[in-house]
Structure formats: C-alpha cells, structure tokens
Amino acid sequence: MEVIVKNISKSYDKKKVLALSDISFEVNSGELFGLIGPDGAGKTSLFRILATLLLPDEGSASLHGFDVVKSYKQIRKLLGYMPGKFSLYQDLTIEENLDFFATLFNTTIKENYDLIKDIYVQIEPFKNRRAGQLSGGMKQKLALCCALIHRPTILLLDEPTTGVDAVSRKEFWEMLKNLKKQGITILVSTPYMDEAMLCERIALIQNGSIMSIDTPQGIIDKYPYPLFAARADNMGKLLKDLRSSSLISSCNTFGDYHHICFVNDTYAKDIPDLKQDMIQLGNQNIEIKPIEPTIEDCFIQLMQK
Amino acid sequence: MIFLMPIIQLLILPMAADYEIKNINISIVDHDHSSYSRELTHKIISSGYFVLNDYGQDYQSAFKNFEKDQSDIILEIPHDFEKNIGKLSASSLLVSTNAINGVKAGVGSAYLMQIISNYNQKIRQKWLHYNGQEIKEGMHVESRFWYNKYMKYTFFMVPGILGILVTMVGVYMCSLNIVKEKEIGTIEQINVTPIKKQYFILGKLIPFWLIGIFVFSVGLFVVARGIYGIIPIGSYFPLYAFLAIYLVAALGIGLLISTYSSTQQQSMSLTFFLMMIFILMSGLFTPIESMPEWAQFITKLNPVTYFIDVMRRVILKGSTIHELQFDFIVVSIMAAFFNIWAVLNYKKTN
Structure with a gap:
C-alpha cells in the first residue's frame, strides 16, 4: 500500500468546525486515485495533512511507509504536491521557477527532463515569460512540472482542474494517464463529478467523511434503484409535478433531463401511470426512458441517505 | 525603491529636523522711545535670531499680532526705562512668549534674556565707569562644545x-x-x-x-x-x-x-x-x-x-x-x- 490513511480527524477553530471526521482509505502503488467532493467537503484539509503541512487531530497516515507526522522529512523528499491555489513565484519566469524548485530538491532540470518533457514542451515556447502572466492552463502545466521535477513517487494534486477550460482539463487528464505509466502514484481531488470516471478508484467525500470508495464503475453498479430520465416541454413545471407525485421517490435535474426513481419495483405499470398523471396535469411531449446512473446520481443518492 | 527612498529621506530629514531656532518673530512695545530703548531693539534684531514683526507703543495691538500667530514673543519696554537706568535703579522689562511651540518659546525667551542681560551688564559698567568707580569683573562663563565644535x-x-x-x-x-x-x-x-x-x-x-x-x-x-x-x-x-x-x-x-x-x-x-x-x-x-x-x-x-x-x-x-x-x-x-x-x-x- 503506497498511501494509508487511518481514522484521520481534523477540526479548526477550537473544535468548532469539523473538517474531517474519521477518514480511512488506502491507495495502491501506481494507482490514479480520485477524491471527489464539493467545495468545503474537506479535500484540501486531507491533502494538506498528507503533504505534512497540517497535523491531524486524531488518526494516522503514511506515505510510502513513512508516517506523515514522525517521518515528514522523508516524505518531503518523495512527494510532489500541487496546491489548489497557484503558488509558484509569479515574478520568476517559467524556466527560473523550474530551475529553482529543481535546486531545492538538489537536482537539475536535465536530470529528470524525460519525466516532464511531454508537459514542458507545451510551455517551453514561453519559458522566458513570467509565471504571473501565464494563462490558467499554462500555469497548471508549469505547476505540474515543478511538482514533478524531483521525480516524486507520490503526486498529490489538489483540484488541479478547477478554473481551467474544458480543453486544458482534458489535456491535463491525458498527462496524468501518461504519468501513471511511469509508475507514479497519483492522488487527485476534484469537485467535477465527470472527471471521476477518469480515475481508477475514487472516494466520494462530503462534510468531512467518506461516503463510498470503489472504482467508478463499482460505485455506479452499487446504485440501488433503476434510474429513469424524464423530459417535457416545460421542465420547470414537470419538476414540480414529478416531486409531488406519490409514485416518485426522488427527482433531480441533470442537464436536459430530470432523473427519477420510483417508490415501487413495478416500473412496467408505473411508467404509463406516471405519464398519464403528468399529461393530466398539463405537461406536453413527455418522454421517460431508463438510463445508467452517473457518479453524480450516486453522489446525490449517498448524500440523501 | 529600496535604495532610493532611504537616500531621499537622508537628504531631506536632517535639514528639517533642525533644533536651531531662527526667525523668531518679535513684537517690541516701546513706551520710552529713548536712545537706550532703540539701542536695545537694535541689538536684539542684529543678533540674527529675531525678526522684528512690529514696533509700536501699544501692548494691545502687539497682543493682537500674538493672537494672530504672527509674532512669537513680545518685549515691553516701560516709559521710564532710560531714566531708571540713568539712576542706576531697577528697571523692569516685560517679556511675553507664545508657548504653543514649546521649543521655540523656551529657546526664544532664553536668547532674549541673554541679549538683555548682556546689554544690562554693559550699561552698568559704562555708568560705573563714569562715576569713577572700580569696574568689577563679574563671573564670566565661556562654553566650548566638544566633538561637534560648531554645534552643527x-x-x-x-x-x-x-x-x-x-x-x-x-x-x-x-x-x-x-x-x-x-x-x-x-x-x-x-x-x-x-x-x-x-x-x-x-x-x-x-x-x-x-x-x-x-x-x-x-x-x-x-x-x-x-x-x-x-x-x-x-x-x-x-x-x-x-x-x-x-x-x-x-x-x-x-x-x-x-x-x-x-x-x-x-x-x-x-x-x-x-x-x-x-x-x-x-x-x-x-x-x-x-x-x-x-x-x-x-x-x-x-x-x-x-x-x-x-x-x-x-x-x-x-x-x-x-x-x-x-x-x-x-x-x-x-x-x-x-x-x-x-x-x-x-x-x-x-
């Protein structure tokens, strides 16, 4: 086990704000592990504990066999940490930043160039530009380069794709897949549920506790009810009507559709009944079809439990 | 910026932070209009520390200048100034100081006192000499400033x-x-x-x-x-x-x-x-x-x-x-x- 987290709890403001409560999970060597949860779920606190920047109130965690509290010195040598907030020197150029962090780890850009090459070539044309003047996507690439420059065995990426455009996000995940091939264990946190599918295993976190840990498909398979998507001309009215229907146990909006679950198992009979009810209430062009749940469906279902 | 700012401060501050009091505005109220009172006035002005703001006979108008903050110090010379000095009897001068600026007031009145007492000394010696008496050398203090000779x-x-x-x-x-x-x-x-x-x-x-x-x-x-x-x-x-x-x-x-x-x-x-x-x-x-x-x-x-x-x-x-x-x-x-x-x-x- 590359990363072991055991019963970690952390609170701020003299125990008034509980950030993490009794968190436990394990990450295999060379795994791409995702921590999925909304803002304020406790992702950053957990990452800061793993990065030896924050001390847990209770519990223990170890990276590569080193305890985060006792052996923080060894961890700092083998860990690559990329904070959610861009925190490189804005008044240094791309090259200077990279060179600076390489020096801090007693290495050189040349020595580990092969590891960052694929990423670095994309920002190399701007290597004499100051980091503060880069676009969001380029900043992320530079930060990733700096986190990789000492060839870490474990990479912690705290919300690397927050505030980055869709194209750059996609590119970023491609880069992570390539890094995984090099045998680096990667922990990544994100509030975007669609990115969960790109991880090997994920933990869903909410209000400081983990709700479920599995492969993305495993989490979807665990979804307890058959799920249906419904739409009509007036989606707002449909939502209200569906929620007041006695046949429906839950109804949430996802893009163009409302995702619904039924109270009973008798869908074959319930679907025409529901359609009939909705038409009577004045909804037009009603469509109801069975669908595969997404991670977000699972998340909401777990949250409501 | 790190280099320039301290240098600019060093150029400006010592000039401004100067304790030497000059340009003290003085109002002289002269009720006597004698040669002695004029001589005293002249001595005060020529000392270099004082600027004559006004010279008159009315204490009230001098005090008005005081209130307007135009003068810092008033010297009132009584009308029998010369006569009393001639008789070798006591004559009193009134010095009023505007003490809003404490340093200026203190230093200004001290300067003025020194000038008046020097003048007093001189006249006494002159009169005693006329009367054929022995001139007694009073105690004379000379100060010398070490390490910063000119008190710059x-x-x-x-x-x-x-x-x-x-x-x-x-x-x-x-x-x-x-x-x-x-x-x-x-x-x-x-x-x-x-x-x-x-x-x-x-x-x-x-x-x-x-x-x-x-x-x-x-x-x-x-x-x-x-x-x-x-x-x-x-x-x-x-x-x-x-x-x-x-x-x-x-x-x-x-x-x-x-x-x-x-x-x-x-x-x-x-x-x-x-x-x-x-x-x-x-x-x-x-x-x-x-x-x-x-x-x-x-x-x-x-x-x-x-x-x-x-x-x-x-x-x-x-x-x-x-x-x-x-x-x-x-x-x-x-x-x-x-x-x-x-x-x-x-x-x-x-």
Whole structure:
C-alpha cells in the first residue's frame, strides 16, 4: 500500500468546525486515485495533512511507509504536491521557477527532463515569460512540472482542474494517464463529478467523511434503484409535478433531463401511470426512458441517505 | 525603491529636523522711545535670531499680532526705562512668549534674556565707569562644545537618521517579504520541499543583510560625506562591525513579526507600531537622559538606541571598539534573542 490513511480527524477553530471526521482509505502503488467532493467537503484539509503541512487531530497516515507526522522529512523528499491555489513565484519566469524548485530538491532540470518533457514542451515556447502572466492552463502545466521535477513517487494534486477550460482539463487528464505509466502514484481531488470516471478508484467525500470508495464503475453498479430520465416541454413545471407525485421517490435535474426513481419495483405499470398523471396535469411531449446512473446520481443518492 | 527612498529621506530629514531656532518673530512695545530703548531693539534684531514683526507703543495691538500667530514673543519696554537706568535703579522689562511651540518659546525667551542681560551688564559698567568707580569683573562663563565644535545639527542628526533608515530597511523589507510569500502561498510550496527551515530563513536574511550594508554605505559615503561633509573621526571598522551585528538583530525583528502575522496589513501595522517606538525612544530627537525613568528603561531595550549611540560616538568622537564594547555585547544578545525566537516560532507545519 503506497498511501494509508487511518481514522484521520481534523477540526479548526477550537473544535468548532469539523473538517474531517474519521477518514480511512488506502491507495495502491501506481494507482490514479480520485477524491471527489464539493467545495468545503474537506479535500484540501486531507491533502494538506498528507503533504505534512497540517497535523491531524486524531488518526494516522503514511506515505510510502513513512508516517506523515514522525517521518515528514522523508516524505518531503518523495512527494510532489500541487496546491489548489497557484503558488509558484509569479515574478520568476517559467524556466527560473523550474530551475529553482529543481535546486531545492538538489537536482537539475536535465536530470529528470524525460519525466516532464511531454508537459514542458507545451510551455517551453514561453519559458522566458513570467509565471504571473501565464494563462490558467499554462500555469497548471508549469505547476505540474515543478511538482514533478524531483521525480516524486507520490503526486498529490489538489483540484488541479478547477478554473481551467474544458480543453486544458482534458489535456491535463491525458498527462496524468501518461504519468501513471511511469509508475507514479497519483492522488487527485476534484469537485467535477465527470472527471471521476477518469480515475481508477475514487472516494466520494462530503462534510468531512467518506461516503463510498470503489472504482467508478463499482460505485455506479452499487446504485440501488433503476434510474429513469424524464423530459417535457416545460421542465420547470414537470419538476414540480414529478416531486409531488406519490409514485416518485426522488427527482433531480441533470442537464436536459430530470432523473427519477420510483417508490415501487413495478416500473412496467408505473411508467404509463406516471405519464398519464403528468399529461393530466398539463405537461406536453413527455418522454421517460431508463438510463445508467452517473457518479453524480450516486453522489446525490449517498448524500440523501 | 529600496535604495532610493532611504537616500531621499537622508537628504531631506536632517535639514528639517533642525533644533536651531531662527526667525523668531518679535513684537517690541516701546513706551520710552529713548536712545537706550532703540539701542536695545537694535541689538536684539542684529543678533540674527529675531525678526522684528512690529514696533509700536501699544501692548494691545502687539497682543493682537500674538493672537494672530504672527509674532512669537513680545518685549515691553516701560516709559521710564532710560531714566531708571540713568539712576542706576531697577528697571523692569516685560517679556511675553507664545508657548504653543514649546521649543521655540523656551529657546526664544532664553536668547532674549541673554541679549538683555548682556546689554544690562554693559550699561552698568559704562555708568560705573563714569562715576569713577572700580569696574568689577563679574563671573564670566565661556562654553566650548566638544566633538561637534560648531554645534552643527546635521552632524548630530545625519548619523542618527542613517541608523533609523538601516533599521527600516531591515525590519520592513524582511517582514513584508516573508508575509508576502504567506499571502501568495509560495511558502506552502517551499514548505513541502526537504529544505530545512534554517536554510530558508538564512536565504531570506542574507540578501536583506547585504542590502542594508549597501544602503548604509551609500548613506555614509555619498550623502553624509559628499553632501553634508561629515567625515567620521573614528575608523570605519567599528562602524561596519557594529552594523553587521545590528542588521542581524533588525532582520531578526522583521522575521519575528512575519512569523506572527499572516497578512501584509498585519505586519505593516505591527512594524509601524514598533518603528514609532524605535524612533521616538532612541535618543534621536530627544535626549534619553531627560526622559522619565520608565521611558529610559524602554530605550535600553531598543536596539536603535545603541546603533545611534555607536554612530554618533564613532563619527563625532572617534570611539574605538574597546570603548563601545557594551553596545556590541547588548546588540549581539539582541540579535541572538530575536533570531532564535523567530526560528523557534516559524513552523513549516501547522
């Protein structure tokens, strides 16, 4: 086990704000592990504990066999940490930043160039530009380069794709897949549920506790009810009507559709009944079809439990 | 900016922070209009310290000028001034002073008293001589100013202000720089590296230490020597030896402030608070000996006090390291104290 987290709890403001409560999970060597949860779920606190920047109130965690509290010195040598907030020197150029962090780890850009090459070539044309003047996507690439420059065995990426455009996000995940091939264990946190599918295993976190840990498909398979998507001309009215229907146990909006679950198992009979009810209430062009749940469906279902 | 600002301050401040009181506006109310009263008036004006604001016979109108803040001092000469002097009897003059500016009032009236008493002496001698009496030589005091012969205030102020500036560079720059890293978050990125906190702190202090020495050198050679013509009587060695230790203490204070503040505003207000105390309780403007005892105690804890003391003694008096050893010891202790405290308080982990 590359990363072991055991019963970690952390609170701020003299125990008034509980950030993490009794968190436990394990990450295999060379795994791409995702921590999925909304803002304020406790992702950053957990990452800061793993990065030896924050001390847990209770519990223990170890990276590569080193305890985060006792052996923080060894961890700092083998860990690559990329904070959610861009925190490189804005008044240094791309090259200077990279060179600076390489020096801090007693290495050189040349020595580990092969590891960052694929990423670095994309920002190399701007290597004499100051980091503060880069676009969001380029900043992320530079930060990733700096986190990789000492060839870490474990990479912690705290919300690397927050505030980055869709194209750059996609590119970023491609880069992570390539890094995984090099045998680096990667922990990544994100509030975007669609990115969960790109991880090997994920933990869903909410209000400081983990709700479920599995492969993305495993989490979807665990979804307890058959799920249906419904739409009509007036989606707002449909939502209200569906929620007041006695046949429906839950109804949430996802893009163009409302995702619904039924109270009973008798869908074959319930679907025409529901359609009939909705038409009577004045909804037009009603469509109801069975669908595969997404991670977000699972998340909401777990949250409501 | 780091270099230019202190130099500009050094050019402006000593000129402005001048205790020599000149241009005291005087109103003279002369009820006598005799040759003696005119002679006295003439003596006062020609002393160079006073500017005659108005000369009249009416105390009320002179007092109005007083109220309008046009004159600082009123001298009233009674109408039997000459007659009384002739009779060798007492004659009284009234001096009223506008004491809103205490320093100006005190110094102004002292100057005036001195001029009047000199004049008084002279007349007495003249009259006694006429009467054929022996002239008794009164006690005569001659003062001589050591170490700053001509009592030039710039000689006194420039070394002191230079001391303040070096302190500002050390404390402000150092504390702001580290707190800025906290604000931007770059310190997080440094904290996860294996670099030891001692090295990180040294890496922060050494550039500012060098900047401090550079600013001091420019101030000492270019401004003090080139513009004010101040050439240290002592050697440069004790100055630089002391500066080297002193800067470590100043940077230690900056570092300490930065470990206690998380935003630049916090560190700015903390630094400003300390700088005010450092400046006003360092003996730069007011002599420490005239402060109340509790204040004197605070000045002893103020590193700037020692720096200004050493600067003035080396530059004006030519003191050697041996004579300054007390200052060296105290500042060395301060340097060690502040830095150890700061390093202990600086944590890479929360």
